[in-house]
Amino acid sequence: MPPLWQAGVVSSDAPPGATSPTPFDRARALRRMTDETFDVLVIGGGITGAGVALDAAARGLRTALVERHDFASGTSSASSKLVHGGIRYLQQGDVRLVYEALHERQRLLRNAPHLVQLLPFLIPLFGRDGVVGAGVARAYATALWLYDLTGGWRIGRWHRRVDREEVLAHFPTLRTDRLVAGFVYFDAQADDARLTLAVLRTAALDFGAAVANYAEVVSLRRDGDGMTTGATVRRCAPGESGEIQIRARVVVNATGVWSDDVRALDEGTHLRTTRPAKGVHVTVPASRLPADIAAVVPVAGDRRSIFIVPWPDGDDVYVGTTDTAWDGSLDEPACTPDDVAYLLGAINAVATVPLSSADVTGVWAGLRPLLAPPPSLSATQPATPASPPPPGGTRRPLASLARWRRQPGLSSEPGDRTADLSRRHRVLVSPSGVVTVTGGKLTTYRLMAEETVDVAVRRLGTLAPPGATHCPTRHLALHGAPPASARGKLAAPRKPTGTGPEPADAACTPDVHLDDTVRQALWARHGTETDAVLAPAIGHPELLQPIVPGLPYLRAEVLWAARHEMAVTVDDVLSRRTRATLRDSRAAAAAAGEVADLLAPIIGRPGGSLADDARAYAATVDEQLARAGLAPRAGVPEPSAIGTPEPDATGTPETTTPETTTPETGTFETGTPGTDATGVPETQQ
Numbered sequence: 270m271p272p273l274w275q276a277g278v279v280s281s282d283a284p285p286g287a288t289s290p291t292p293f294d295r296a297r298a299l300r301r302m303t304d305e306t307f308d309v310l311v312i313g314g315g316i317t318g319a320g321v322a323l324d325a326a327a328r329g330l331r332t333a334l335v336e337r338h339d340f341a342s343g344t345s346s347a348s349s350k351l352v353h354g355g356i357r358y359l360q361q362g363d364v365r366l367v368y369e370a371l372h373e374r375q376r377l378l379r380n381a382p383h384l385v386q387l388l389p390f391l392i393p394l395f396g397r398d399g400v401v402g403a404g405v406a407r408a409y410a411t412a413l414w415l416y417d418l419t420g421g422w423r424i425g426r427w428h429r430r431v432d433r434e435e436v437l438a439h440f441p442t443l444r445t446d447r448l449v450a451g452f453v454y455f456d457a458q459a460d461d462a463r464l465t466l467a468v469l470r471t472a473a474l475d476f477g478a479a480v481a482n483y484a485e486v487v488s489l490r491r492d493g494d495g496m497t498t499g500a501t502v503r504r505c506a507p508g509e510s511g512e513i514q515i516r517a518r519v520v521v522n523a524t525g526v527w528s529d530d531v532r533a534l535d536e537g538t539h540l541r542t543t544r545p546a547k548g549v550h551v552t553v554p555a556s557r558l559p560a561d562i563a564a565v566v567p568v569a570g571d572r573r574s575i576f577i578v579p580w581p582d583g584d585d586v587y588v589g590t591t592d593t594a595w596d597g598s599l600d601e602p603a604c605t606p607d608d609v610a611y612l613l614g615a616i617n618a619v620a621t622v623p624l625s626s627a628d629v630t631g632v633w634a635g636l637r638p639l640l641a642p643p644p645s646l647s648a649t650q651p652a653t654p655a656s657p658p659p660p661g662g663t664r665r666p667l668a669s670l671a672r673w674r675r676q677p678g679l680s681s682e683p684g685d686r687t688a689d690l691s692r693r694h695r696v697l698v699s700p701s702g703v704v705t706v707t708g709g710k711l712t713t714y715r716l717m718a719e720e721t722v723d724v725a726v727r728r729l730g731t732l733a734p735p736g737a738t739h740c741p742t743r744h745l746a747l748h749g750a751p752p753a754s755a756r757g758k759l760a761a762p763r764k765p766t767g768t769g770p771e772p773a774d775a776a777c778t779p780d781v782h783l784d785d786t787v788r789q790a791l792w793a794r795h796g797t798e799t800d801a802v803l804a805p806a807i808g809h810p811e812l813l814q815p816i817v818p819g820l821p822y823l824r825a826e827v828l829w830a831a832r833h834e835m836a837v838t839v840d841d842v843l844s845r846r847t848r849a850t851l852r853d854s855r856a857a858a859a860a861a862g863e864v865a866d867l868l869a870p871i872i873g874r875p876g877g878s879l880a881d882d883a884r885a886y887a888a889t890v891d892e893q894l895a896r897a898g899l900a901p902r903a904g905v906p907e908p909s910a911i912g913t914p915e916p917d918a919t920g921t922p923e924t925t926t927p928e929t930t931t932p933e934t935g936t937f938e939t940g941t942p943g944t945d946a947t948g949v950p951e952t953q954q
């Protein structure tokens with residue numbers, strides 16, 4: 270049998286190191302970037318930059334995008350993966366943000382139904398003697414009605430109150446002593462990194478954008494009048510060196526929490542216009558925390574809440590919380606032992622099966638690029654095109670909302686917490702013409718992109734192609750989306766309230782025999798490209814084996830990632846093309862060598878080897894586990910110290926101690942769930 274890499278589309282005489290001649294090809298993109306002059310150069314390959322590149326390319330602008338690491342390697346792979354309005358932003362009075370986000374949620378469900386799926390959310394209600402505090406019940410009911418009326422209804426379902434039995438059917442290990450009833454409402458979920466990739470591939474494959482990862486902007490080019498005319502870009506894939514010059518009429522800075530760094534390249538001074546806020550998540554097996562829909566659980570004695578979300582295609586769930594201020598390194602937002610203890614403590618306060626750090630299989634931390642209040646940007650000309658105002662106006666709470674916000678214990682007062690900072694975005698133009706877009710949410714990326722490209726088109730003036738003022742992305746299907754006629758079924762809810770297409774619809778590659786669940790999961794990642802992903806497995810059934818035991822990612826997807834998704838490193842494959850690192854990092858590290866073997870014949874690596882890459886990946890996982898205070902991989906010695914306390918020997922006490930603290934929240938009780946009418950905590954991210 271030939272080696273695996275020879276299966277399918279790579280011919281057996283392909284020289285090692287040959288790159289596949291696909292249009293989503295890094296070497297070709299870099300050549301184009303050297304040769305052509307672009308209308309728009311986007312810096313940053315997170316969801317914001319990806320959205321801008323697609324919007325610009327779809328309007329007919331010659332577009333390039335560079336990302337210094339891998340696509341979505343910043344915040345856009347570390348979010349909570351919710352496509353939502355955010356009920357608590359209503360609580361903060363930001364009706365417009367929720368209205369816009371819910372509108373965008375609906376567009377995403379329509380334009381990328383394979384990637385974005387309906388997600389029912391449960392809010393359990395606790396009380397005394399079978400009765401929920403009147404204030405709490407009214408506050409939640411008001412919030413959910415407002416959410417539905419602000420746009421939640423677009424998803425086709427209204428929230429509803431459910432009885433105790435239904436709550437327990439969804440969340441069987443919930444403590445029953447104070448549980449009275451619950452609410453179910455509807456939002457959506459998407460794999461953030463794959464969504465970002467799908468937007469970029471749509472820009473490149475369908476609209477001709479030149480897109481490259483591992484390409485860092487190190488300086489900006491200027492003309493004699495001091496206007497920005499492009500960028501100097503360092504090629505920084507492993508083993509690579511050298512710079513290229515990219516010529517562009519408009520440069521867009523979409524670098525998230527790093528946007529002030531790029532502004533410093535432009536404006537010579539480091540403004541602090543973003544305020545990074547760290548959020549953490551842990552993954553645990555569903556057998557320890559069974560939940561068939563997502564849930565928002567109040568943290569007793571704290572103004573935050575945690576949420577529990579099932580990974581859509583497996584037997585694991587992740588738990589996360591709202592963010593807290595962060596002033597450490599932007600490149601290393603680690604999940605710490607305190608973070609893990611906070612999340613597990615909050616779960617253990619409401620669940621009958623106690624979780625310990627030994628249950629945690631994956632962790633991740635990300636930095637939200639919040640806008641610093643107040644805007645200190647006098648050197649720039651703000652350019653924020655207006656969107657149509659929502660019903661009820663902008664930031665003026667409805668009367669009923671105002672009443673709801675005055676409920677006892679509601680966090681309506683502006684505070685110093687990052688949770689109180691706006692999730693809005695801002696578009697600015699510097700004196701040299703660089704357009705910066707910051708803030709916002711995964712959910713609102715398209716709207717942010719539309720407003721940013723509107724500004725870019727105005728700057729291009731007569732150089733913009735005819736019709737470029739029209740934004741086509743509102744109704745633009747992303748690459749891999751099925752034709753509209755096939756979509757009704759795809760939006761169906763998950764099991765048992767469900768999410769995906771019927772397996773029979775998912776893909777039908779002849780001669781490739783796959784379990785329905787695996788096929789459905791593949792569809793949710795690749796949509797109409799599923800057959801192409803599976804094609805190399807015809808006659809090579811070993812490519813249908815999971816790359817990480819217990820996770821639904823196939824070896825064939827590693828080949829696809831290298832040939833068609835610009836994966837360059839083992840980490841790219843295990844952390845973002847698949848989400849193995851987030852779900853079971855120890856098992857993913859054990860699979861790193863095999864991933865390297867699959868990649869090696871496809872990816873050339875001057876001056877280095879994929880085996881080194883696999884070792885580096887495993888070392889990163891080990892460091893991540895150590896920093897979170899989690900047990901190391903089998904056979905890996907405990908680190909002496911990586912700047913954090915040692916994990917405790919049993920793995921349990923930090924989750925069951927009666928009190929724990931975090932720097933931002935102070936002390937909270939872990940012993941009792943949301944106790945009485947003193948608090949309706951923020952409801953989610």
Ligand SMILES: Cc1cc2nc3c(=O)[nH]c(=O)nc-3n(C[C@H](O)[C@H](O)[C@H](O)COP(=O)(O)OP(=O)(O)OC[C@H]3O[C@@H](n4cnc5c(N)ncnc54)[C@H](O)[C@@H]3O)c2cc1C
Pocket residue numbers: 312313314315316317318335336337338339340341342343344345346347348349350351352353484485486487523524525526527531546547548549592634635636637638708709710711712713954
């Ligand atoms: C914990 C957490 C949970 C969240 N949950 C949700 C949620 O559930 N729903 C939701 O809607 N939103 C959520 N968000 C918000 C959302 O994730 C972010 O708003 C979004 O991902 C930001 O994307 P971005 O592209 O602006 O930034 P990033 O994804 O960080 O992208 C910026 C990119 O710029 C690159 N870059 C930097 N400097 C350079 C340079 N010099 N040259 C080239 N490239 C460069 C970086 O490498 C990076 O990849 C969450 C955020 C956090 C932190």
